[in-house]
Amino acid sequence: MARFHQLRVAAVDRLTDDSVALTFEVPESLREEFRHAPGQHLALRRPADDGEIRRTYSICSPAPGPEGPRTLRVGVRLVEGGSFSTYALKEIAVGDTLEIMTPAGRFILEPAPGLYAAAVVGGSGITPVLSIAATLLAREPHARFCLIRSDRTAASTMFLDEVADLKDRYPDRFQLVTVLSREEQQAGLDSGRLDQERLTTLLPALLPVDEVAGWYLCGPFGLVQEAERTLRALGVRRARIHEEIFHVDDGAAPARPAPALAHSTVTAQLDGRSGTWPVDDGESLLETVLRNRPDAPYACKGGVCGTCRAFLVSGEVRMDRNFALEPEETDAGYVLACQSHPATETVELDFDR
Template sequence: MARFHPLPVAEVERLTDDSVSLTFAVPPELREEYRHTAGQHLTLRRRADGVDVRRTYSICSPAPDPAGEGPGTLRVGVRLVDGGAFSTYALKEIGVGDVLEVMTPAGRFTLDPAPGLFAAVVGGSGITPVLSIAATLLAREPSARFCLIRSDRTAASTMFLEEVADLKDRYPERFQLVTVLSREEQQAGLPSGRLDRTRLAELLPALLPVDRVAGWFLCGPYGLVEGAERALRALGVDRTRVHQEIFHVDEGPAPAAVIPAAAHSTVTARLDGRAGTWPVAEGESLLDTVLRNRSDAPYACKGGVCGTCRALLVTGEVRMDRNFALEPEETEAGYVLACQSHPLTEKVELDFDR
């Protein structure tokens, strides 16, 4: 069960004009709780003007060795979002020694190190989880290779430049880096411009043997991830080899036609070994119903992006407005995002523990 703990900020590093990394110190007694798989994220929480503000940020540091102790530090990357309540606070106010509420690691955009060729297409801050994935894979699996295709606006806006360059220096034969700048010409390399579906469909086969890639990791804004996914599908890549994490959905599609929710419904939710049943108010998501009665229900973004509120639909039917977090295999197995789910039957049962 995910839980918040207060962790002190050990380091704040300015990465670009609009991004920073935050490093948290993890005390020995909590290191097992903060053991993470490469690619997972942390949810940070603060109270602002009486409102509980939560935001999710990917861990960029390598995952700890399974045979060793949990991590002594955790590092995340934060990019400023226009009007962002938490990102503005992170860039302008957070300092070393400040204590933040940090949820234990979560997320399924992950890779357990294994032999083979792996690849990623990332945009902007989408580099954050992939940096952890690539660094962990290359350090632990001597026969693995990784190809990183990254898109940024300009060189000055590129996060984790030094860390990616260090990977290239340490693993010159096993780490391939391809950089595309959308608003700035490079002296060498690919021409500037956006990485859309058409360009990726031409570029990817020229860079690596697409059919031999064991796993693709797509992360960043919705448009880039969707374009990359469609390009891979056109190239015949099986969907089980493609993993996605969306960071921004402003440009995403509108929700599907709304199916009216049931007029009088109840939700039964199992959470941390305890279950309860409550009526669902009109227009309310199942997550909001549970939160009115169990403040410890897990959530972060409430936008269908982070997957923190993932739960198994045990009985009943729901309408899920948006889903940018669950893989097709998860939805087929019955998992839903509670923050996006509305009841279509009089009784609905969710299990947050499975």
């Protein structure tokens, strides 16, 4: 069960003009709870006038050893009008304490001998992939990783030093390709967007596409969609493609309004306890549960992070949008509670499964 804990800020490192890395100290008593797989994320929260603000940020530090993590590091990029990202860049200082949820997320790679993995990332999408690549290369001496990253300009590129360090440490096993969309490079690829046409030419020229065991796509919605279409057209099985989207513009991917159903109830199993409550008109199932169980897990409420994933035990639901669950998860019966509305008079969810 995900829980919030107070963690002290150990470092605030400026990465670019509009991004920072925050490092948190993890006391020995919490190291087991904050153990994470490479690629997982943390939800951060702070009080607000109308309750609280929660935002999800991926862990960029490598996965810990048996002793658990002594520190956790996340990358935060400023979002225009973003209340939490503005707070992170302008106010958070060393010594502050923040409320941090224990790690969550399934955009992960489990290191394996000889594994060949690749990633296509844009902007702050480098954050979880940095943890994935660093963990894999350190733990498996014969594994390889190819990183194709797209950024606007060199000055806007997050974690430049960390990626360069991976290249220096693993020159024969870490392949790096950088594309700038708004700035010409002295060497390397021409500037421009990584769209499907360009990726279709680029990927087979860089690496043997059919030998890559896992593809990790992370960044803006448009880039992730273009990369997925490219890989599918190149014959990559969907099971080998893993996606994480940090932000979705409403205009780019409109939500489907869920049909209203009067007199519905939801039963939810949460942290070993169960309850049944009526669903108010227009409410998502998460909103209904939160009215009665404020400890229900959530972060973005936008169908992106997957923190509110629950197993649909019985009944039917309509999901407005889903950018977090893999097809095999939805096929297995999992839904996003923040995007789900009842399509039958009774619905039962299990957040513990």
